[in-house]
Amino acid sequence: xxxxxxxxxxxxxxxxxxxxxxxxxxxxxxxxxxxxxxxxxxxxxxxxxxxxxxxxxxxxxx
Numbered sequence: 001x002x003x004x005x006x007x008x009x010x011x012x013x014x015x016x017x018x019x020x021x022x023x024x025x026x027x028x029x030x031x032x033x034x035x036x037x038x039x040x041x042x043x044x045x046x047x048x049x050x051x052x053x054x055x056x057x058x059x060x061x062x
Contacts, residue, residue, distance in 0.1 A: 007041035015040035018047070032059065 015037040020026070027033075040048040051057075 005044070007038075008044040009041075011044050011046055012037055012041035014046040015048075030061065032061075 019029075019033050019037060029036075036048065039051065040046045043049055
């Protein structure tokens with residue numbers, strides 16, 4: 001059985017700082033920005049590596 005590591009707090013903080021430094025207003029990316037921070041935290045690296053072998057991902061904006 002493969003064990004999973006806990007999401008990285010360091011990577012989360014770095015990803016939040018990187019997101020905050022973008023030229024978009026805070027919250028302009030909606031949940032997509034939160035998702036990017038989560039992926040970076042889970043992967044433990046900023047910026048996160050591309051997600052491969054995806055079965056289905058749905059993004060919508062209003």
